[in-house]
Amino acid sequence: MSRPLLYLSYQQDTALLNTPGKRFWTSVLGIVAVSLPFLLTDDLLVVLATACVASIGAIGLNLVTGYAGQVSLGHAFFLAIGAYTAAALSGDPDSTRLIGFGITSVPIWLLAAGLVAGLAGLIVAPLAARLRGLYLAVVTLGLVFIGEHVFKHWRDLTGGVGVGRPAAVPELFGIQFAVDGSLFTKAQKLYLLMLVLLVIFGVLARNLVRSRIGRALAAVRDRDLAAEVIGVDVTRYKMIAFAVSSFYAGVAGALLYVMIGFVEPGSFNLGMSVQYIAMVLIGGVATISGSVLGALFITLLPRVTRELPAVLPFISSSSAAGGITVFQVETILYGLLIIAFLIFEPRGLFGIWIRLRTYWKSWPFSH
Amino acid sequence: MSTIATRVRERARKTPGGIALREKDLGIWQQVSWLQYWDTAELVGHALIALGIEPGDRVAIHSENRREWLYTDVGTVAVRAATVGLYPTNPVAEVGYLLRHSGAKVLIAEDQEQVDKALAVDDLPELRHIVYVEPRGIRYRYDDPRLIAWPDFLALGTEHRAAHPNAVAQRMIDARPDDVVTLIYTSGTTGPPKGVMLTGANVDFAIQELVERGGFTAPPPSPRDSVLSYLPLCHVAERIFSGWFGAGAGVCVHFAESIETVATNLHEVQPTVLFGVPRIWEKIAAGVQIRIESADPVKRLVGGYWLRRADWIGGILAANGGRHTAASRAVYAIGWLFCYRALKDRVGLRKVRYAACGAAPIAPEVLRFFMGLGLPMHEVYGMTENTAVATANRPGRVKVGTVGEPHEGVEVRIDESTGEILTRHPGTFAGYWQDPEATAKVLGPDGWLHTGDVGEWVDGTHLRITDRMKDIIITAGGKNVAPSELENALKASPYIKEAVVIGDRRKFLTALIGIEPDTVGHWAQVRRLPYSTYGDLSAKPEVIGLVQGVVDEVNERFATVEQVRSFRLLPKVLDHEDGELTATQKVKRTAVATAFAGLVESMYGGYGGGAR
Numbered sequence: 001m002s003r004p005l006l007y008l009s010y011q012q013d014t015a016l017l018n019t020p021g022k023r024f025w026t027s028v029l030g031i032v033a034v035s036l037p038f039l040l041t042d043d044l045l046v047v048l049a050t051a052c053v054a055s056i057g058a059i060g061l062n063l064v065t066g067y068a069g070q071v072s073l074g075h076a077f078f079l080a081i082g083a084y085t086a087a088a089l090s091g092d093p094d095s096t097r098l099i100g101f102g103i104t105s106v107p108i109w110l111l112a113a114g115l116v117a118g119l120a121g122l123i124v125a126p127l128a129a130r131l132r133g134l135y136l137a138v139v140t141l142g143l144v145f146i147g148e149h150v151f152k153h154w155r156d157l158t159g160g161v162g163v164g165r166p167a168a169v170p171e172l173f174g175i176q177f178a179v180d181g182s183l184f185t186k187a188q189k190l191y192l193l194m195l196v197l198l199v200i201f202g203v204l205a206r207n208l209v210r211s212r213i214g215r216a217l218a219a220v221r222d223r224d225l226a227a228e229v230i231g232v233d234v235t236r237y238k239m240i241a242f243a244v245s246s247f248y249a250g251v252a253g254a255l256l257y258v259m260i261g262f263v264e265p266g267s268f269n270l271g272m273s274v275q276y277i278a279m280v281l282i283g284g285v286a287t288i289s290g291s292v293l294g295a296l297f298i299t300l301l302p303r304v305t306r307e308l309p310a311v312l313p314f315i316s317s318s319s320a321a322g323g324i325t326v327f328q329v330e331t332i333l334y335g336l337l338i339i340a341f342l343i344f345e346p347r348g349l350f351g352i353w354i355r356l357r358t359y360w361k362s363w364p365f366s367h
Numbered sequence: 368m369s370t371i372a373t374r375v376r377e378r379a380r381k382t383p384g385g386i387a388l389r390e391k392d393l394g395i396w397q398q399v400s401w402l403q404y405w406d407t408a409e410l411v412g413h414a415l416i417a418l419g420i421e422p423g424d425r426v427a428i429h430s431e432n433r434r435e436w437l438y439t440d441v442g443t444v445a446v447r448a449a450t451v452g453l454y455p456t457n458p459v460a461e462v463g464y465l466l467r468h469s470g471a472k473v474l475i476a477e478d479q480e481q482v483d484k485a486l487a488v489d490d491l492p493e494l495r496h497i498v499y500v501e502p503r504g505i506r507y508r509y510d511d512p513r514l515i516a517w518p519d520f521l522a523l524g525t526e527h528r529a530a531h532p533n534a535v536a537q538r539m540i541d542a543r544p545d546d547v548v549t550l551i552y553t554s555g556t557t558g559p560p561k562g563v564m565l566t567g568a569n570v571d572f573a574i575q576e577l578v579e580r581g582g583f584t585a586p587p588p589s590p591r592d593s594v595l596s597y598l599p600l601c602h603v604a605e606r607i608f609s610g611w612f613g614a615g616a617g618v619c620v621h622f623a624e625s626i627e628t629v630a631t632n633l634h635e636v637q638p639t640v641l642f643g644v645p646r647i648w649e650k651i652a653a654g655v656q657i658r659i660e661s662a663d664p665v666k667r668l669v670g671g672y673w674l675r676r677a678d679w680i681g682g683i684l685a686a687n688g689g690r691h692t693a694a695s696r697a698v699y700a701i702g703w704l705f706c707y708r709a710l711k712d713r714v715g716l717r718k719v720r721y722a723a724c725g726a727a728p729i730a731p732e733v734l735r736f737f738m739g740l741g742l743p744m745h746e747v748y749g750m751t752e753n754t755a756v757a758t759a760n761r762p763g764r765v766k767v768g769t770v771g772e773p774h775e776g777v778e779v780r781i782d783e784s785t786g787e788i789l790t791r792h793p794g795t796f797a798g799y800w801q802d803p804e805a806t807a808k809v810l811g812p813d814g815w816l817h818t819g820d821v822g823e824w825v826d827g828t829h830l831r832i833t834d835r836m837k838d839i840i841i842t843a844g845g846k847n848v849a850p851s852e853l854e855n856a857l858k859a860s861p862y863i864k865e866a867v868v869i870g871d872r873r874k875f876l877t878a879l880i881g882i883e884p885d886t887v888g889h890w891a892q893v894r895r896l897p898y899s900t901y902g903d904l905s906a907k908p909e910v911i912g913l914v915q916g917v918v919d920e921v922n923e924r925f926a927t928v929e930q931v932r933s934f935r936l937l938p939k940v941l942d943h944e945d946g947e948l949t950a951t952q953k954v955k956r957t958a959v960a961t962a963f964a965g966l967v968e969s970m971y972g973g974y975g976g977g978a979r
Contacts, residue, residue: 002718005635006389008396363709364670366662 014210016203033195042187044303046259049187051299052194053255058279058291059205060248065277066286067209068241069221070128074140075276077147078246080268081120082113082253084157086168087263089113099156104171106193110254113168117250118243125242129235132224144270151265164264167257178261190259197255198292201248206288208244217241218286278334282341284350293349298334305330368542370567372408372445374574374614376539379405385590387613390434390622391632399434401617404441407434407521411442412535414524418473418496422447422538425469425550429453429462429485430477432596432622435500435517437610439475440549440600444567446538450549451562452601454950455481456943461560461950463488469550469562469800472496479504486511544568550800551603551751554949562800563751570611572793573754577607578615582774583747584640584721585762590617592639592720595632597623598647602951603751604726608642630654633715641722645729645855646952650883651714652736653861657886661893673706681739685731689743689765699741707741716742721762723747725755727953728832728851730859731768738767746770748832752809753816754794758830769829770822779830780815781822787836788822789815821849838956840871846928848876853931856924860917861886865941867959868931869967876930877970879963880914881937887913905936935966 004020007013017023037045061075089109091100103109127139151158159165170177170193177189184192208214216237219227224234257263275298283294305326309317316323345351358367378385383402390397399407415426426443428450430436436452443450451469453462455477462484466474470493476482478501485497486509497513498520499505506516515523527534546567552560581587596609612618618640623632629647643651659670676698683695691699699707711717722737725747737744743762748770749755757779760771773779778791791814798806809817821833833839834849841847850868857866857880865881884901887910891898898904914936922930941947946958960967 003635003637006396006637007394007635008389008398010395013394362713364662364666364673364706365658365710365713366666 016206016210034192037184037188037191042185045187045191047299047303048296049191049194049259050256051296052191052198053252053258054276054279054299055198055292055295056201056255057249057252058276058283058295059202059288060245060252061276062280062283062286062288062291063205063209063217063248064241064245066280066291067214067221068217068238070238070241071133071137072140072242072245073137073270073273073277074124074143074147075249076268076270076272077140077143078117078121078249079253079256079272080147080151080265081117081246082250083167083257083263083268084151085116085250086110086113086254087165087257088157090169090171091166097156098159098165104169106170106172106177109168110197110251113254114247114250117253118247121242121244121246121249122239124246125239126235128238128242141270141273144268144273148266148269151268158263158265161266162264164262167261167263168254170255170258178258194255197251201251202288202292205248209288213237213240221286274334278338280348281338282348284348285346287348287350290348290350293353297349301333302326302330305333368544368567369571370444370539370542370548371570371574371611371614372412372441372539372542375401375405375408375441378614378617382590382617385617386619387617388434388437388620388622389636391624396621396635404438407438408441408445409535410521410524410528411438412445412524412538413527413531414520415442415446415448415473416531416534416538417523417527420446420448420472422541422546424448424473425451425471427451427453427466427469427471427474428601429455429457429474429481430500431455431625432598432600432605432609433477433500434622435475435477436600437613437620440610441614444548445535447542447546449547449564452549452551452599452606453481454599454601454943456950457484458944459484459487463491464559465552466491466494468559469552473498475500477501482509482514542567544571545797547797549606551601551606553751554951554953561802561805564797564800565751565754566797569754569794569796573607573756574611574615576756576774576776576792576794578612580775582756583723583745583759588612588616588618588640590619592616593619593621593636594640594642595621595623595629595636595638597626597629597632598642598644599950602726603749603755604642604644607755608640612640630715634713635715637712637715637718639718639720641716641719643722643724644726644951645724645733645858646727648724648729648733648737649858649861651716652733653883653886655710655714656861657889661889670706670710673702673710676702677707677736677739679739681735681737684738685735685765685767689738689745689760689763703741711740711742716740719743721745723759725749725770726951728834728855730855732856732859734767738765748830750818752796752818753790753792754796756792756794757788757790757818760829766825766829769825769831771830772828773830781824782817785836786821786823786833788818788820788830788832790818791815840868840876842870842876842928843872843874844928848929853878853921853925853929856921857917857931860921862890862913863917865937865954867954867956869960869970873971875932876928877967878918878931878934879937879959879966880918880934881941882910882914884940901940902938905938911936933970935963935970937963937966 017026057079064070064072086109088099089101089112090104091098093100093102128136131139152161177193178186180186216232219232220234220237228234279294279298280291282297284290308315308326308329314323315329316325341348378401383400385401386398387401387404388399426448428436428439440450451471453465472493473496474485474494475498476485482497482499482505496515498515498517500517502516544567547564548567548570549565550562552562554560576582578588594608594612598605600606609620613620621636623629659667659674662670680695680699683692719742722742722744734744745760745765747759749757756774756777758771758773780789782789795816819836821836823831825831834851838850839847840850853868854866857863862883863880864883867879868876870876882905887904891904896909898907904910918931918934943950947955947962949955
């Protein structure tokens with residue numbers, strides 16, 4: 001079809017890859033992503049695998065905050081639920097110290113992690129039906145503190161502060177992903193697994209947002225009263241948004257510590273929630289590809305800041321050396337980036353991309 | 368006897384699944400195959416028989432271009448009746464005149480607006496049925512016994528087809544070459560519209576000449592071509608390009624949503640064959656210039672540079688009959704990469720392999736502009752009375768400023784004494800409907816049609832048209848001036864939409880000029896010139912200065928007696944409903960001169976100071 005704008009069916013109009021250009025560049029991107037394990041070193045692959053997982057989490061947050069417009073600072077709470085559900089399910093059943101069921105098959109614990117987190121989201125959702133904006137943000141913030149407290153003290157599940165427990169064990173069709181194999185290293189296998197999962201969950205999310213549900217969510221975001229008037233059941237769609245978003249958070253939480261192999265209950269704090277908010281804001285509100293971009297950006301940022309002490313002598317790599325540490329620089333950078341993006345490019349990295357694309361698409365006119 | 372009905376039926380037999388029509392409905396282009404096209408048209412035929420339409424009766428259509436228009440046209444011709452098209456913009460009085468004069472028995476009205484117009488006319492003894500296509504606002508609210516909804520109308524056809532399966536086929540067999548298949552009312556810049564009777568033989572000749580033998584395009588149109596149907600189908604030009612190109616050559620017809628969305632629809636459809644009246648081409652050209660001027664600096668620089676190059680390329684093409692020289696081809700190739708490809712795509716002209724302009728004179732600059740962008744642009748000439756078959760610029764043999772060479776088998780000559788163009792061929796109409804007097808005035812006993820246009824031969828092969836005979840101005844000094852040339856030179860400016868040159872029996876020439884609100888509005892915005900309405904904008908001294916600049920520039924190209932000495936800007940947009948334009952958007956000179964008599968007199972030192 002050489003007339004891309006001549007829509008002959010609704011399917012063609014709403015297709016994910018509706019132009020030859022998109023089809024071409026998506027396949028190029030796919031080939032590059034698959035060939036990366038053979039081009040990059042293992043430590044970088046681990047970072048990229050983490051970025052893939054973070055992307056799933058960011059997509060989840062974007063669904064509720066970006067698409068449905070419900071500000072949530074409680075993302076870390078749902079990530080934690082996912083992480084511990086998966087860890088407990090795949091944990092050593094013979095351990096005396098920790099809960100464990102020995103189910104190491106990825107699909108089972110992944111789904112379970114998602115479902116439990118989703119259920120938690122569903123329980124929280126009625127709050128969102130009654131609260132809006134800042135109030136909702138504060139309430140979801142409360143979730144993080146409750147979660148932090150519970151996870152710190154439920155030693156049978158989490159191992160307690162400073163001790164932690166082993167993360168979920170990834171195993172599929174008898175293949176162990178978290179150990180070096182004869183053909184692939186651990187990092188290569190994990191990267192490919194996470195990449196495949198990201199593609200699956202990314203496409204699922206894209207499908208969701210271009211459907212009836214997605215349009216209903218956007219209606220709720222833009223004006224809940226107006227949405228109600230045009231026949232959108234606001235309460236129901238807010239619940240769906242929270243449930244799906246939490247499901248994604250659960251999945252991401254389950255996978256997040258697989259690379260390190262260890263979970264520490266103290267890590268699911270407000271900082272983590274803010275990190276995900278940053279991913280969404282920097283990547284692009286209400287876009288799936290933006291979430292992935294943001295997650296990549298935020299996850300790769302520490303890799304970059306770690307190189308800073310070599311260039312800027314006043315930044316040190318540990319607090320003992322005095323001066324400003326890389327960790328502080330990182331935190332400051334998050335803040336600065338969020339401020340800068342909100343002021344200069346509220347649509348995030350994705351907005352920059354859209355702007356570039358429009359510039360060339362509208363050539364030689366301005367619009 | 369082959370008619371458009373037999374042609375559509377033939378296509379339905381040969382390529383039943385091929386796409387005949389596309390129309391946008393809720394954002395999706397709905398497709399109609401040839402089989403569906405013929406099936407519905409045949410149903411319409413049966414329904415018309417069921418409503419008592421006999422051979423020779425008239426069926427009127429009052430609608431924008433849409434599928435039902437063509438279904439009705441084909442169905443009507445199939446049952447040997449004649450189609451009468453009414454312009455959607457026709458006001459009540461004209462609708463009344465046309466329905467009464469044509470004596471239509473059935474009216475197909477698009478929507479509540481058109482139904483209301485017909486219902487507002489009292490004295491229509493022959494109109495028995497009004498079929499409405501869009502039920503909104505009519506169904507369950509109107510109780511006029513003549514009203515039938517389109518689905519019910521088709522149901523009548525289904526019923527009739529079940530009872531008399533061969534009724535339509537039999538009428539098609541009985542069809543004779545001298546059956547009147549359509550009445551096309553000429554808009555008439557003077558006097559009431561006249562109904563041009565075109566017979567089956569006329570239409571058949573036109574289809575053979577223009578479509579099958581490729582009288583316009585080379586190679587001839589084929590099912591791989593597509594057109595956008597956006598000009599009124601009641602006009603002979605659009606009937607050719609969307610009705611007959613489809614029936615005759617299987618070209619896929621896309622209906623534009625409305626005249627306002629033509630730009631968007633062009634961008635979507637990217638037709639391969641495009642016909643436009645000068646107004647459309649002028650508007651596209653002005654749009655391109657304005658949009659490049661208002662782009663950001665880089666785009667403005669690049670776009671502006673390549674537009675100037677396009678001017679140069681257009682000049683070379685015009686000088687070479689539409690063919691490239693090595694240099695112009697090389698420049699075009701680079702420009703294509705940087706600008707022309709994207710620009711044509713944005714405007715919707717990227718796939719156009721044949722572009723034509725006709726129905727009114729156009730300024731050569733506009734033609735050159737499009738030729739420079741790489742659009743194969745051809746000016747063509749014809750009129751309703753000769754089924755639009757007269758002359759055309761043929762691909763590769765273009766002479767800008769002329770209307771081209773006579774078609775094959777068409778006789779064209781110029782009357783020695785008056786300079787009037789005469790044509791003779793089998794497409795010459797059968798006469799004006801119920802007006803033998805008017806027929807006798809234009810149609811000689813020897814079969815020569817008096818076109819009413821004054822012209823001359825260029826290089827012995829191409830015809831150049833000076834003007835309409837009755838429009839020629841004779842100044843008080845006794846000088847003959849063709850106003851259209853001046854007017855088109857003025858209208859070639861993106862800032863000028865309408866220009867009416869006045870000066871018959873006057874000392875000097877003057878002009879009433881209507882500005883183009885979009886471009887002048889933008890111009891004023893850029894200069895931070897506040898304005899409220901069209902009238903306010905027209906009255907701004909700065910705007911008058913802008914137009915003065917254009918007028919001065921144009922004047923330089925003309926001899927002293929042919930120069931516009933003074934002008935006034937029209938305080939309102941000319942409109943069909945106010946009787947200032949014809950349905951085809953041509954200016955009615957006398958109406959305008961009368962309506963703005965005060966402005967005209969002020970230019971000749973009469974009463975009123977005027978703005979300048």
